[in-house]
Amino acid sequence: xxxxxxxxxxxxxxxxxxxxxxxxxxxxxxxxxxxxxxxxxxxxxxxxxxxxxxxxxxxxxxxxxxxxxxxxxxxxxxxxxxxxxxxxxxxxxxxxxxxxxxxxxxxxxxxx
Amino acid sequence: xxxxxxxxxxxxxxxxxxxxxxxxxxxxxxxxxxxxxxxxxxxxxxxxxxxxxxxxxxxxxxxxxxxxxxxxxxxxxxxxxxxxxxxxxxxxxxxxxxxxxxxxxxxxxxxxxxxx
Numbered sequence: 001x002x003x004x005x006x007x008x009x010x011x012x013x014x015x016x017x018x019x020x021x022x023x024x025x026x027x028x029x030x031x032x033x034x035x036x037x038x039x040x041x042x043x044x045x046x047x048x049x050x051x052x053x054x055x056x057x058x059x060x061x062x063x064x065x066x067x068x069x070x071x072x073x074x075x076x077x078x079x080x081x082x083x084x085x086x087x088x089x090x091x092x093x094x095x096x097x098x099x100x101x102x103x104x105x106x107x108x109x110x111x112x
Numbered sequence: 113x114x115x116x117x118x119x120x121x122x123x124x125x126x127x128x129x130x131x132x133x134x135x136x137x138x139x140x141x142x143x144x145x146x147x148x149x150x151x152x153x154x155x156x157x158x159x160x161x162x163x164x165x166x167x168x169x170x171x172x173x174x175x176x177x178x179x180x181x182x183x184x185x186x187x188x189x190x191x192x193x194x195x196x197x198x199x200x201x202x203x204x205x206x207x208x209x210x211x212x213x214x215x216x217x218x219x220x221x222x223x224x225x226x227x228x
Contacts, residue, residue, distance in 0.1 A: 033215045043150070043203060045219035052215075091155060095215055098169070100146055100207070102156045 006092055006103035013082045014111050020067075021077045021106050023092030032096045034068065036077045039089040039105075048090070051075065084110050114140045116208045118220035125196055125227055132192045133223045135206035140218075141186035142208035147179075150203045150222075162189045186211065196227040 004025045013019035025034070036048040051059045051068050058066050063080045079086055087110045092103040115138040125131045135145055144163050148156040160181050162168045168181035178200075180192040189208075193200055204223045210216040 037219075043205075043222050045156075045205065045207070050215075095217065099158060099161055100217065101158065102148075104155045 004092055004094060004101050004103035006090075006106050008106045009104070010107045010109070012109045012111060013079070015082055015084060017082055018078060018080045019082055019108065021079075021090055021092075021108070023075045023077070023103055025073050025075060025092070025094050025101075025103075027073075027094060027096065029096045032094050034066075034075045035093045035095065036064070036066070036075075037091045037093060037102075038086075039091060041088075045091075049077065079108075082110050084112060086110050114138075114208075114210060114216070114218045116206065116218045116220040118204075118206055118223050120223060121221060122224045123226070125225070127197055127227055128195055130192055130194045131196060131225060132190055133204055133206075133225075135189045135191070135208065135220050137187045137208040137210075137218070140208075141211045142189075143186065143211045143214075144209040145183060145189040146207045146209075146217075147181060147189075147191050148205045148207070150205060152203075156205060159191075193225065196225070198227045201225055201227045 032053045034051040038046045038048050049059050049061045049064050058068050065078045067076045089105045091105045117136045119134045147159045150156050159174045160168045160170045162181045162183040164183045164186050170176050183189040206220045207217045
C-alpha cells in the first residue's frame with residue numbers, strides 16, 4: 001500500500017526559531033513528486049514546497065527547506081525564522097502518475 | 113498563479129436529495145482532477161481520480177453510484193452526491209493537475225456540504 005506517515009500530530013515553535021516536521025512515505029513508483037502543503041483555518045490548501053524524486057538536491061523556498069532522503073523514504077520540512085503566520089496544519093503528500101496521497105497532518109503552533 | 117474554483121462554496125440540502133459540486137480550472141487545462149473528502153481535523157482522503165473523457169477511478173470503499181464524477185472537459189469536473197444522507201456531510205475539495213507540467217496541482221477552495 002502506498003502511504004504517507006506524519007508521526008507528529010502537533011508541534012510547537014517559538015517565533016523566530018526553527019522547527020522540523022517529519023514525513024515518511026512508502027511507494028513502489030520510481031517517478032513521483034513530494035509536497036508540503038499548508039492548510040490555514042480557511043481550509044484552502046497552499047503549496048509550501050515541492051521536491052522531484054529524481055533530483056538529489058533538496059528544495060528550498062525562502063524560509064522553507066526540505067531534507068529529502070530517497071533511500072530512507074523520508075521527506076522532512078524545516079521552517080526557519082518561524083512567523084506567527086506559519087501557524088496552520090501542514091500536510092506531506094506525494095504525487096504519482098495516477099494519484100496523490102496525504103499524510104495525517106501536523107498542527108503547528110507558533111508562540112509569540 | 114493558476115486558479116481552481118469550486119461551486120458552491122457551501123450547500124445545505126435535505127436528506128434524499130442530490131447535490132452537484134463543480135470544479136473548474138480557470139486559466140489552465142487539467143488532464144486529471146482529484147476529489148477529496150476532509151472531515152474536521154483530519155487529512156484529505158482521496159475519493160476518486162477523474163480523467164477528461166474517461167470514467168473516474170474510485171478509491172476502495174467509495175460508492176461509485178453515490179458519488180458520480182464527470183470530467184466532461186479539460187477545465188471542468190463535477191461531483192454529484194446522490195441521495196444524500198447526513199453522514200455525507202463533509203468538506204469536499206478538488207484539485208486540478210496542470211497538463212503543461214503534469215505535476216503542478218492546484219486546489220479549489222472546497223465545498224462544505226451539510227445534509228439535514
